[in-house]
Amino acid sequence: MNRAMRIRRASLLGLASALALLLLPVPRAHASAPEKAVSRTVKPRKIGIIGTGKIGGALARLWVKAGYEVLISSRHPEELKPLAEQLGPKARVGTPREAAAYGDVVLISVPYGALPQIGRDHAKQLSGKVVLETGNPYPQRDGPLAEEARLKGTGQTSKALLPGVRLVRAFNAISAVDLSNQSGREGTLVGIPIASDDEEALKIASELVKAAGFEPVVVGGLERAKDFDVGTPVYTRLLTAEELRKHLGLPQ
Template sequence: MKIGIIGSGNIGGNLGKHWAKVGHEVMFSSRHPEELKPMAEKAGAKTGTTEETAAFGEVILLAIPYGKVPDLAQQIGNLDNKILIDAANPYPQRDGDVAQKVIDDKSQTATGYVASQFPGAKTVKAFNSIYFKVIEETAFRSEDDRIAVQVCSDDEQAKETVKQLIEEIGFAPQDLGDLSKGVLFEPYAPLYNQNLKIGEAEKLLSQIQ
């Protein structure tokens, strides 16, 4: 698949490298794409501006500070028919009012807000609840040894595609259902940042439901 990485830092950089390794076409974006060239060349990936990367990807990984999401949406548009993997988390200390409003508004989830910013996209929440060093160091495991990656979406087909992308790099998708289930693995939720093996993650889920 063509995968566009928007935000090629801790999360985007590591995931992009893994997906390139298993044969996907990856483009890393930056506001300064020249600076990413050495990393991209080593990974066998391309670099581009944010707009180029949004146009390139059939799947877009969104891994930028949450507070920058509304500006990004203005910049790149609706992402019509693309799969958008939302890995962003709202932290008011870093993300200001954008994050605080979402946290205070109990009628929507953090990922619901992101989805509303890209109304043409098929939003799938994933990779927001795993520490970047765990992505870097524990990929490519098999079976019960795999670390769980929580995933949810209102679009079943898009979710299946993302589950496959999770499996291809040796993590275990933990499917929590529709997009509203983001509440189970957003900051301070029970499954947030637990970095558990899949069996332990399923056990924890059964205890909180």
């Protein structure tokens, strides 16, 4: 083989090698990097609202706006039809019993003196459900029961009045006006204290607090609900979550 042929053969072999390299799979630049977490949208829950007054009505508006379906109720459900029409197709009207049966989660927002009857009348429908309860006891309105709750704490008192539910004390330490006006405010959100003996119920309640445009602050079990009862230093004060934790002696 002469010199020219050897050079040509070498050139062809080099070209073949280059082409083979080009056909090899190119490694991904970020193959070893962890994949970004996929954001998950919480599946909207159905919420039954027993007592659609100022607090219940405000939360109905906020939750419908966030994409939840609600059934609003009162002792006179016909009076709630205008509100349901304003809220649109995600809202319907019913009796308290229907609200208790309808909701995956139930909000009870009634005068504290009405709580014993709610517990008796709708025990079957409420059994095993996460129940957010907002009532505050006032002796001049609710009688001896309110005096007992003030002494014992609403967490423990409400637990006895609503047996069989996964109770969360929530939205009792904010006024109805602030609930409407401070939702999703610019800057740092207002903190909402919540308490329950059920960890999963606290997670669900936290989800609903966030959906309403506030920052949940888990205070502890129902025994600690008295720390944000009516008359306490944090009651109806517009505090951030950080400020609320500081006032309640919670870790930051």
